[in-house]
Amino acid sequence: RKEVEQDPGPFNVPEGATVAFNCTYSNSASQSFFWYRQDCRKEPKLLMSVYSSGNEDGRFTAQLNRASQYISLLIRDSKLSDSATYLCVVNARAYNTDKLIFGTGTRLQVFP
């Protein structure tokens, strides 16, 4: 089982649609969770951290379910500029090494 699993997509949605991405992680000891965005042939950029109580940033809402080891990202009122790959990221600690584990990413394409 992969440490962080995401549906690779692509998700093709019209402008204005609401779209949700899911992610599961295997390490129950993980404490830090993030969503990063990566545009084609560009570097990943932090979209938002994910907190236990859930958090919202404008059109973006992130949720964490520790019991199910599940993270979600909801995008409302999709814009053309939201087209990108969304990477689910989780920290993992083993043998005194704390590292970030990236999922393979979910590709979103918003069309007019």
Next chain:
Amino acid sequence: ETGVTQSPTHLIKTRGQQVTLRCSSQSGHNTVSWYQQALGQGPQFIFQYYREEENGRGNFPPRFSGLQFPNYSSELNVNALELDDSALYLCASSRGGVDQPQHFGDGTRLSIL
């Protein structure tokens, strides 16, 4: 505020050669992490440097090594290059550990022939 810069942007090498990639961290950041991103995959953690010492390592062989300098800039060295080493190499800096937001450079695209 100066962002993370990496050099070179592109590099072509042949099997068996050695390569050094460079990274300047964002001002105020004392931790540098290196990642390998193969096509269609997410970034894979190689290692992290803090205060000039390796502070964590992923599942990469010893021929992947690194350095961090007093100004927090860093190098990634790869010896005995293999075809599978072809990838985008990303450097990320942060204030502290991996629970802090990572600021990535544009990456170095390495092609092995």
